[in-house]
Amino acid sequence: MVTKIVILLGISVASLLCWAAEPEIVEFEEMTVVGMQSLVSMKHNIIHELWTRFMESGQEIENPAIEGVYFGISWGYKHIGEDEKKEMQFFHLVGAPVTSFEILPEGFTYKRIPAQQYAKFVHRGPLTDLTKTYDHIFIEWLPGSEYLYDEEKFDIEWYDERFKYGEEDSELDIYVPVMKKTE
Numbered sequence: 348m349v350t351k352i353v354i355l356l357g358i359s360v361a362s363l364l365c366w367a368a369e370p371e372i373v374e375f376e377e378m379t380v381v382g383m384q385s386l387v388s389m390k391h392n393i394i395h396e397l398w399t400r401f402m403e404s405g406q407e408i409e410n411p412a413i414e415g416v417y418f419g420i421s422w423g424y425k426h427i428g429e430d431e432k433k434e435m436q437f438f439h440l441v442g443a444p445v446t447s448f449e450i451l452p453e454g455f456t457y458k459r460i461p462a463q464q465y466a467k468f469v470h471r472g473p474l475t476d477l478t479k480t481y482d483h484i485f486i487e488w489l490p491g492s493e494y495l496y497d498e499e500k501f502d503i504e505w506y507d508e509r510f511k512y513g514e515e516d517s518e519l520d521i522y523v524p525v526m527k528k529t530e
Contacts, residue, residue, distance in 0.1 A: 370466035370488070375503075375522070380418055381408050381457045382442015388427070388434050394419070394441070400454075401441045407452040412444040419504035420458060463500050465522035466492075473513050484523055493528055500524030 383401050387393055398419075424437045440458055451457065466488075470480040489496060505520035 370468045370484075370523075372494075372525070373465050373467050373522070375460070375463055375465060377462045378412065378444050378460050379448070379457055380420060380440065380442045380460060381445050381448055381451060381455055382418070382440050383454060384438055384440035384442075384456055384458070386436065387439050388436040390434055394439055397439065397441045404452060404454070408443050408445060408455075409448060409450075410446045412446050413507075415507055417441065417443050417506045419506070420460070421502045422500070424498065458501075460501050460503070463497070463524050464526065465503070466494060466525045468521045468523070470519050470521055471517070472515055473517060480521060484521065489523075489525075492525075494525035495528055497524040497526045 383397050385393055385397055401417075418441070420440045420442070421437050424435055426433045427436045428434055440456070442455075442458075445457075448457065466484070468480060468484055470477055485496070501524060503522040505522065507519075509518040511517040
């Protein structure tokens with residue numbers, strides 16, 4: 348019976364499994380992430396290529412803060428192009444949090460992520476369903492929440508042992524920078 352009610356509301360059971368509906372609000376301390384970055388857009392989406400290159404040489408990163416944890420970090424969103432052909436462009440870094448570094452491997456850079464409050468969501472399922480989770484966050488949850496999106500900060504995707512590329516039982520955490528709405 349629950350399945351019928353959910354489908355009547357226009358939400359499939361499969362899409363409900365893509366995210367945890369209510370986020371946990373967490374605080375991150377300042378951190379440094381070492382990795383590879385590029386300017387990307389939906390037309391020029393090379394995030395998969397960045398991950399491939401990073402994973403091939405990511406073992407060169409010294410002093411990982413958390414063993415086996417990797418981040419996808421996005422920031423600097425802006426719309427480019429004319430009205431009908433507008434698209435989103437942003438920077439994306441794939442990397443690992445580190446406690447310190449002295450020498451960067453060739454082709455690598457670093458980003459200092461300031462202390463920030465985040466809404467933590469869990470994405471469940473393959474990456475092909477990731478847009479469903481982001482739609483839930485920005486279209487459904489955020490407008491009705493007591494928080495605003497802090498567009499000056501960094502979006503973080505947290506990949507650890509729960510992530511299984513292309514698998515239905517894969518999980519990753521999405522950290523969206525937020526600040527309380529003022530009245």
